[in-house]
Amino acid sequence: MNYVGIDLGGTRLRVAIAGAGGPIQHVVRHPTEADRGPEHVINRIVKTIEEALRHERIKPAEVASMAIGMPGPANGKTGVVLSPPNLPGWRDVPIASILTERTAIPTNLENDANLAAFGEARAGAGKGARNLAYVTVSTGIGAGLVLDGRLYSGASGVAGEVGHIVIEPGGPLCNCGNRGCLEAIASGTAIARAAREALETRARTQLRRHRESDGPTAAEVVRAARGGDALSRRLLDRAGTALGIGMGTLVNLLNPELLILGGSVMKAGGLINRPMQTSLKVSSWESARRGLRIVAPRLGQNAGLVGAVEWARLQATSAARVQATR
């Protein structure tokens, strides 16, 4: 039997096929064309699946199960995508049942952050670990949780919202409407915003040359910090400190053995990592932290796609097991 994994992002759509027990055999990539609305995107997904199957000469009946990863909030239990911010027009779309009907292949939906965590747990940096969180610090901050060896997605599929933990009550406004969320302080977007705000003051900084444009990006802040710019270092220090509090909270609540920390902001290396480690120590209980390992992800951009294939495989196996014991 075969398994299909789909990774649907705001800009890119990818479909992967794998055989029983084997690695991914073939991947088809296309732009999502999200601006053309859900119906167009769903047609593209179906066509991309057909293209991938044709390439491997596999019939739909030879595919045991399919899984699609999408930006949250997505409810894996109901198969309904609520309203992903980077997919305009999507609102309460029952994508799992639509794809099941259009392709005749049983399809499961999961949040893409969850599937990335599941991918890293099964085939990446988390191999062998039973309790882990995979945290991505990028334009936003999200996490997927694997607890007791199983993907944990919560009562309505939105567990792992580490980006919306309040770190500074009354702090910077977050996209979610609350204030002082981790994402509003430590994400790439937040670092860039803080830099822009600092430029409105009289601070001396190398960043001033970016003033003409929309302001410096987080990557430019990192570059300036590497070049010794004091303001940029302070900005990253604040982000790293907030991140450490968030990770400390996660450690206190979940006592994981492994924390996989990825995303573009983590490329700042020690500039983020050092303040993060320091503040993690003073914001977590020693017993909960003991034995914790913090590592980088291994699958990079493929984590979600690998996770989708592995999730499809798991669903098919569980379904078969339930049928066998009936």
Next chain:
Amino acid sequence: MNYVGIDLGGTRLRVAIAGAGGPIQHVVRHPTEADRGPEHVINRIVKTIEEALRHERIKPAEVASMAIGMPGPANGKTGVVLSPPNLPGWRDVPIASILTERTAIPTNLENDANLAAFGEARAGAGKGARNLAYVTVSTGIGAGLVLDGRLYSGASGVAGEVGHIVIEPGGPLCNCGNRGCLEAIASGTAIARAAREALETRARTQLRRHRESDGPTAAEVVRAARGGDALSRRLLDRAGTALGIGMGTLVNLLNPELLILGGSVMKAGGLINRPMQTSLKVSSWESARRGLRIVAPRLGQNAGLVGAVEWARLQATSAARVQATR
């Protein structure tokens, strides 16, 4: 077959017996006499088990499984108690294997907060819920987690340390050595400490009459607040607000459908609950909070004991299932 549950606290030792599928039949209570050290306490546990079995005319061979709940840090996976603060002299005691050997009944250890959560989930306020946290706000603040219908205890058995989430970085010193932990702001101990500190200022308050003693207790602060004392209301407001941030964090990370909130501090009712609800809203993501119910526990002081019996039952059933499929 029969099952034995043990609840060992700093002051009280309780042993309960239940038959297959039935409720608790008999409970024996004794003081722990913790000050006389681990060997003495272990002898008392064994004698109390024997007393309970004798009363019910049950032989050790007729007991399928036993579970003991103890103050954390306790590692359920290894059966070793690390160093519970209210049991002097206990350090890395392999209590599960000691009791198994002394009684000839297979024994499992679990953190008492975890077993209280498990008890409420199986037979109390959490019946029917698959994802819940049972949070106790008392002299300390702790939580037990039931996720996807299973007790979740983390990599080393100390998950659910909600009391050590940092709410105010750099805030009041906590027993754990860190600053600004939820427990250092919202526990009964913290409320009493804040009242004592406030009395050292010139604040006008009904609490001043308690100045001669060790200062007001948390219960006295609640009483004064009910009587309209502004300072006392502010103290509870601060505690409730911090508690709401902690609960918001828990909701963001775990997306539970149910939060069971108990412990002596919650007896303050609306004085704690109102600020808690307000701050929970501004510190959790709407999608993670939607559908959440917050309720009081139902089993009271018996949650841990009921949980221990149910845990013993589950361990015996799982062991039987593993043997059957071999």
